[in-house]
Amino acid sequence: MTINYLEGLSLAGLEGEDMFHSIVEKSNDIILITDDEYVIKYINGSVRRKLGTRPEEALGKSLFEFINPEKQNSLRDFVNRRDNSKESKLTEICLLAKKGGTLYFDVTISNLLKNEEVGGLVITLHDITDRKIAEEKLRKANNELDQFIYKTSHDLRAPLLSALGLVELARQDPEKEKHDYLGMIRKSLLKLDHFIEDINSFYRNEKLAIRNERIDFEEIIKEELDQLTNFYNADHVAVTYNINRISDLYSDSVRVKTILTNVISNAFKYSDKGKQESYLKINIQVTPDECNIKVEDNGIGIRQQYLNYIFDIFYRADENAKGSGLGLYIVKDTVDKLGGQIRVQSEYGKGTSFTISIPNFLNTEVHARAFSLN
Known part of the structure; x- marks a missing residue:
């Protein structure tokens, strides 16, 4: 034929x-x-x-x-x-x-x-499959860049303008009022500092090569808990963490720290102050092949209809949501860069848990595969 x-x-x-x-x-x-x-x-x-x-x-x-x-x-x-x-x-x-x-x-x-x-x-x-994939990546990158420029200019100016307005009020009011204004100015500037740090994390994750080094979880977690507890005044949250390993984890310490910082800060940020006992549980298991991190809280939770969007850039579930809207996008992007996976479970009013799996670069072949993904 x-x-x-x-x-x-x-x-x-x-x-x-x-x-x-x-x-x-x-x-x-x-x-x-x-x-x-x-x-x-x-x-x-x-x-x-x-x-x-x-x-x-x-x-x-x-x-x-x-x-x-x-x-x-x-x-x-x-x-x-x-x-x-x-x-x-x-x-x-x-x-x-x-x-x-x-x-x-x-x-x-x-x-x-x-x-x-x-x-x-x-x-x-x-x-033309390769061309279509490249076009889709370019379209996604351009869309994110548009959002990034718009949101960055807006979110950088807002706390600056707030601080400047408070400075002007403090200049005009009696001495006894100045302390209150200083506290509000400090809050605005800390918000600005956190947003700038989010931008730095975003840049580092996009541009810097993946490093391979031993991860000291105890040091990272203690440092982050001290900083975040003070920033969010989260003494009401009982924090426990457990590290179970049969192997050291080798990965990129900056990216691992970025993941933990954002997920833990989310738990503090959205803790439920109406509950008598608030908790944050961190469980880490390390094997020669991978590391599994579970961060669980009993905070306010996430409504079901929002779960599919929480990793989108600048997404906020409601107008009163705190933060830059970059945090969970950075987490997902960082986990992807490391060749891992992230899952979220949440029930509104009861709490949220994030489960993150990343490969262990203890094996140099695994590290090489992660490089090939980027």
Whole structure:
């Protein structure tokens, strides 16, 4: 069947149909011929390499059986609009690979139905998946940059303007009032400092190479708890932590600290002051392969409808939410950079738990794989 459809298709300067057939079969493009009902009469071996489908599996089937359902109608409209000339036309479709995943193709259709030697539609599918992925990354980066510039300019100016206004009031009011104003100014400037630190964390995670060093959890946790407890006046939160390891963890200390700082500060920030006993539990388990961190609190929790959005950049569940809106985005981005995973469970009014898994770079091969992801 293949030879019948390729007979007579020759190129100037090439001798014999075997050479032409070899070129078609070795092409990186999927090349196929259908009749006027789009039933596949010939398809080259690239379909196996790209989609995992053997050519013989596709013969005699409709082209539309392999098209993503969302794209079928648009492709039908495209091919139905063709005229009777031999002129090629171009569109874009996506196909589902046999082992899962979607690939994107530019499609060229040449109408050779009236050609006695071909008698069909010659369709070429050119793989543009890498280009589509790059375009999506660029689109995401541009969108985040737009948000980042807007939010940064707004959130940097707000505490500065607040502090400046308080300074002016303090200059005009009696001496006994000045202490109160100084406290409010300090609060505004601390808010500004935390936002700038969020920006620094964001930059470090995006730009700095992943380091491989021994992680001292005791030192990191004690330092962070001292700072965060004082900042949030969180003496009402009972904090316990447990570190269980059968191996040292080797990872990037700056990024591990960034993860812990943001998740722990979230627990303090959203603790439920209406509860008689507030708690924060930190459990860490380290094996030669990975590290699992669970941070659990009985704070105010997160409403179910917001859980899918909490890792979006600058997302806040409500207008009264505290912080820059960068914290959990940075956590997710940092975990991704380390090749790990993060999961969240929460019930509004009862509390929240974050479970984070990151690979242990104790094995140099694991570290090399993490580098290859970035």
